[in-house]
Amino acid sequence: MRAALALPILVVPAKAGAAEVGEVGITVLGYKERGLMKVTEPVLWGRARVMEVWEIQGSAAVDIVSGASPQLVSNQSGRPVQTITGASVEDYRKLVDVKVTRHFDDFALSLSGAYSDEHDYRSKAFGVEGRFDFNQRNTTLAVGYGQSNDRVSSTDDPTLDAPRDTRDYLVGVTQVLSPTALVQSTLTAARGKGWFSDPYKVTFTFFPAGLPIVARDSRPDHRNTLAWLTRYRAHFPAAGGTLQADYRFYRDDWGIRAHTLDVGWQQTISERWALRPGLRYHTQQAADFYSPVSPRPQPEVLSSDQRLASFGGVSPSLRAIVKLDSGFAFEATLGYIYNARNLRFGGSGSPAFETLRAYYGIVGITRAF
Amino acid sequence: MKHPAALAALVVAALALGACAPVAPYQRGYLARDDMALDAHPGLAKALEKTFAAKEAASGGATVGGSGCGCN
Numbered sequence: 001m002r003a004a005l006a007l008p009i010l011v012v013p014a015k016a017g018a019a020e021v022g023e024v025g026i027t028v029l030g031y032k033e034r035g036l037m038k039v040t041e042p043v044l045w046g047r048a049r050v051m052e053v054w055e056i057q058g059s060a061a062v063d064i065v066s067g068a069s070p071q072l073v074s075n076q077s078g079r080p081v082q083t084i085t086g087a088s089v090e091d092y093r094k095l096v097d098v099k100v101t102r103h104f105d106d107f108a109l110s111l112s113g114a115y116s117d118e119h120d121y122r123s124k125a126f127g128v129e130g131r132f133d134f135n136q137r138n139t140t141l142a143v144g145y146g147q148s149n150d151r152v153s154s155t156d157d158p159t160l161d162a163p164r165d166t167r168d169y170l171v172g173v174t175q176v177l178s179p180t181a182l183v184q185s186t187l188t189a190a191r192g193k194g195w196f197s198d199p200y201k202v203t204f205t206f207f208p209a210g211l212p213i214v215a216r217d218s219r220p221d222h223r224n225t226l227a228w229l230t231r232y233r234a235h236f237p238a239a240g241g242t243l244q245a246d247y248r249f250y251r252d253d254w255g256i257r258a259h260t261l262d263v264g265w266q267q268t269i270s271e272r273w274a275l276r277p278g279l280r281y282h283t284q285q286a287a288d289f290y291s292p293v294s295p296r297p298q299p300e301v302l303s304s305d306q307r308l309a310s311f312g313g314v315s316p317s318l319r320a321i322v323k324l325d326s327g328f329a330f331e332a333t334l335g336y337i338y339n340a341r342n343l344r345f346g347g348s349g350s351p352a353f354e355t356l357r358a359y360y361g362i363v364g365i366t367r368a369f
Numbered sequence: 370m371k372h373p374a375a376l377a378a379l380v381v382a383a384l385a386l387g388a389c390a391p392v393a394p395y396q397r398g399y400l401a402r403d404d405m406a407l408d409a410h411p412g413l414a415k416a417l418e419k420t421f422a423a424k425e426a427a428s429g430g431a432t433v434g435g436s437g438c439g440c441n
Contacts, residue, residue, distance in 0.1 A: 027412025031420055041419055045411040059411045063419065095415075097435070112434050127434020136391040146433025168433035174407070179396040184407050186431050229430030231407050235399045242404040250427035258427035266404040274404070284426055308426050315421075331413070339424065356424060362416045 022048025027364035033067075034357045037089075040064040055101040063093035063118070073292050073304035073352070074204035080292035080352045082306065093118035106133040112146075120199075123150040129170070142186070144170035154199035162195035166223075181234040192223040203304040205294040215294040217303045225252040240268040244278075255288035256308070259345065266321075276319040278335075283312040283345035292352035309350035312343030327369065333362040407431075 024046035031039040041064070047057035069089050070082035097114035112127040127146035133139070146168035154160040172186030201217035229248045236242070243265055250258040264278035287308040289301040317335035324330075339356040341349030392400075399405065408414055408431070422428040429435075 023410075025410060025412050027410075027416055029416035029419060039419065039423075041416060043412040043415050045415075047411070057411060059415065061415055114435055125434045127432070129433065137394070138391045144433040146435070148434065168429075170433045172431075176392045176397075176400065179392050180399045182400060182405070182407075184431075188429050188431070188433065190429065225429065227427070227430040231431075233405045233407065235402060235405055237399065242402065244404070248427070248430050250429070252426075254426075256426045258425070260425075260427065268404075276404075280421075282421070282425055282427075287426065307424060313425075333413075335420070337420070337424070358424075360420050362413060364410075364412050366410065366412075 021369070022046065023366050023368040025364055025366035027362060029360065029362050031360040032358060035068070036084075037065060037067045037069060053103045055103065056099070058098040059096070061095045063091070063095070065089060065091040065093070069200070070306075071200050072202050072204055073306075074206075075293050076204065076206050080304070082354050091118055091120075093121075106137070107131065114148075120153045120155055121150065123148055125149070127168070138176040140174040142170065142172045142174070144168070146170070150194070152195045152199070157199055160195075160199055164192065164194035164196065166190050166192040180237065181232070183230065183232045185228070185230040188225075188227045188229070190223075190225045190227075192225070193221060196220065196223055198303070198305055201303065201305050203292070203294050203302060207296070213294040213296070213298050215298055215302050217305060218301050219289065219303055220254065220301055223252055223254060225250065242266045244276075250284075254308070255286070256284060258282065258284035264317075264319075266319075272323050274321040276321070278317045278319070280315040280317070281312070282315075282339075283343070284310065285344075286310040286350055290350065292350070304352075306350070306353050309341070309353045310344050310347075311339055311341050311349040311353045312345055313337060313339035313356070314343060327367055329366045329368075331362075331364050331366075333360075335360045335362075 027043045029039065029041040041061055043059055043061040045059035047055070049055050067089065068084040070084055072083040073080050074083055093116060095116040097112065099110055099112035101108055101110040108131045110129040114125040116123045125146060125148035127144060129142060129144035131140055131142045148166045150164040152160065152162045152164055167190065169189045170186060172184060174182065174184040176182050196219040198217040203215040205213045205215065227248060227250045229246065232245045234243045246262040248260045250256070260280070260282045262278065262280040264276050266274055266276040268274050287303065289299070289303055290308040291302055292304045294302055315335055315337045317333055319331060319333040321329065321331045337356065337358040337360070341351065341353040409417065
């Protein structure tokens, strides 16, 4: 929506003579990892154009997380493996966000705010963005600034109550390439400082001789990131389909380098039906301080969290969309995630990375008014 | 060019200069299609973000001022 708003084209459904147009919807995500987490997330959202020049959008969601989460990496068996410890996790995360945009002739100004709360993490964020249209509204430049002020706590450590503050800077351009194609490229830099360690994760390292090391997850107190996202859309009238391609390059000062390519083809089947097969590929290089075992002497920063490891992943998906005359639209997406060390592009991944297999489904209903 | 930020800035600048012939408003019917939107609607966008961001080290790209975590 944010990027689409950057274009001088209709974003919300237009109704002739109506002072207010918009849509509301509810979307439910179901996610299940083999042997681990289960996530359910209902999202209620809406957006509307009011009095021609104002646009408002907002959403509210609840993450319901249950199941087991890997908390310990131990090499007691001879090689480092993830181990589930303690009772199953049961957590609720509540999120709400709102964004208001004022449109001027060739300029739009947006203010946004977001709040999320869970039992061990609270986040407050705001953002401001400006968009400038020129070149006969074929080009849009966007600049933005955002800030989040978070608090980290832990059920395992009642004394933990630490801040994590992040500032985001955005610059981007959207270009209409032809009557059937457009591209957008956006750079987002973030400067974070505060508590980034995972208070629940521990690395247990045994040695042939001597006492083992029990190392709590310990990460740097800063994280500076750069994400460069380019998105391309091209409609092919003769084929009745639209190519949707997104590529993101990501790097940070933890040593992580990641590439993500997401390509979909939305095929119109009839006036009502459309199908969208998609394929997503992600590859990343490990953080400098990632290690499934602790060396001696124990370093100041070390994490065995395999999300910081080197690996790659593929995720095929299929979405079906049906639109009804009454203004309702239904959609359902089924996807599979397979993350493995040998899928890392350009080399082998971290040997201790344990293959992740997960399924997800997303169903939604939208009502335009 | 070793620095990706410089490369990205170059591409952004090249795009902004826009060598493309302008597309008139009456030619933008296809661009206004739902499937040409750069972002999915908020419900789908949030669900997809939740699905992948919690299992990878990389995130972000098109927005600022979002709330964080929800990590599991």
